[in-house]
Amino acid sequence: MTKLSVNINKVATLRNSRGGNVPNVVQVAKDCERFGADGITIHPRPDERHITRKDVFDLRPIITTEFNIEGYPSRDFIDLVLSVKPHQVTLVPDSPDQLTSNAGWNTKEHQAFLREVLDEFNTAGIRTSVFIETDKEMIEYAAKAGADRVELYTEPYALNYPTDPATAAAPFIEAAKLVKSLGMGLNAGHDLNLENLNYLYNNIPWLDEVSIGHALISDALYLGLEKTIQEYKKCLSE
Template sequence: MTKLSVNINKLATLRNSRGGNVPNLIQATRDIESFGAQGITIHPRPDERHIRYQDARDLKDVVNTEFNIEGNPVQKFIDLVIEVKPTQVTLVPDAEDAITSNAGWDIVKNAVFLKEVIKTFKSEGIRTSIFVDPDTKMVEAAANTGADRIELYTESYAHHYAQGHKNKIAIFTEAAKIAHKVGLGINAGHDLSLENIKFFKENIPNLLEVSIGHALICESLYLGLENVIPMYLHRLEK
């Protein structure tokens, strides 16, 4: 079964919009795991507009499943990850003012930098993943960085699926096949939802993990977290 990691950034956005500590991320994390989630994902950004760096520290001893920290590996982020030592770190090439992640790495151009960063994290026993577009050239290049996994950036899949163009899944399927062939684990994330996750799962071989936040939280406004998480798990079953 593909694991579901719930991104809790949106809960932090809601908390920060009002000040104080409602919703409480610690309690929310415990609840999300109790509802069946197999991982927790956070993506602290330099301006800390949703997840704060202190949240990562506070969650270190709370998460009982897999803890995944995403972000652009600037020095402050690197230091945080080494301090917290999550299960996995996902490297994302975000600009500081990006609203959300909007592209995978140009791994060929950034190969030397990524190799050094990955070497640093792996020396601390942290599993590494690189955020990539469904580009076989970039997937093959990822294998040469020492990374353990890739995370396929799925925004274009979600966009085309909503328009009825299911055939656009083909480039993701091919990217996954290449990744498996060169020894990389396969994660995926961005704009995956209850509507499109089952078809994606059915067409991506060896899919280990999906990270879902925005859609899952929005769906939970109507259906509740306790209902939505099992709905995702059902769609991710083999």
């Protein structure tokens, strides 16, 4: 079964735009789980423009499904993750001021760095995932670095899906086969939505997890959060 992890960064962004605690990030996380989400994803950035350090500690004790923290592995981030001990940490190559995670790691160039960081998390018993693109060499070096999983950066798939779904999915299918052959788990995320998710799932049914935030929270404005989560779950079961 492919799990749905809901990224709640956008909820925190809305809260921070006004100050106070509306919407309540902790309550939204609880509701996502109650409505059927298999996990919660957050990305605490250095400037705290959405998820804050306080949110990280507030969320940890209340999450009953799976907690995934993603971010660039600076020393501060590493220490935060080690203190909270989520179920999974996803490493992304973002600069501090980057708007969104829109590129994968060069796992060959950063092999030594990634190996050191992954070893620290693996020793702590935290499952590791590395955000990468579909390049064969990058996948192989992610495995060499010691990643438990990789998360495929799916924006190229989402961009090309409306005009040619088969061509859009092809490199991701091949990448997914390689990931499986190397014994790693497989996650996917970025710009997945109600239109393109089911096609990807049907072609890569061994996906372990998809992490979806922007599209899901946007859909919830129209459908409501409960209905939206149910619709995304349907995409991963049909």
